[in-house]
Amino acid sequence: MQSMLREWSYAQTYRSSVERAAHLPLWLHRYNWHRPHASLNYQPPIRSLNLPSSLSDALSAPTAYDFWERRAAG
Numbered sequence: 001m002q003s004m005l006r007e008w009s010y011a012q013t014y015r016s017s018v019e020r021a022a023h024l025p026l027w028l029h030r031y032n033w034h035r036p037h038a039s040l041n042y043q044p045p046i047r048s049l050n051l052p053s054s055l056s057d058a059l060s061a062p063t064a065y066d067f068w069e070r071r072a073a074g
Contacts, residue, residue, distance in 0.1 A: 003031070 008027040014020040036042040 007031070 033046045034044055
């Protein structure tokens with residue numbers, strides 16, 4: 001919960017609650033598919049599913065969240 005508040009909810013200024021809510025699915029994708037977690041040996045949670053390598057390769061592709069994160073940093 002603290003990560004969510006720090007990295008999504010309070011990480012940037014949103015113009016409205018609608019904009020903040022629209023950003024949530026992108027953040028959740030990054031959090032579960034791309035963001036390293038210390039408790040998981042610095043791997044994203046999705047890696048624990050042992051997906052086939054073709055899907056694992058797709059995990060490292062840039063996401064829409066990465067685009068918005070770069071845009072916000074500006």
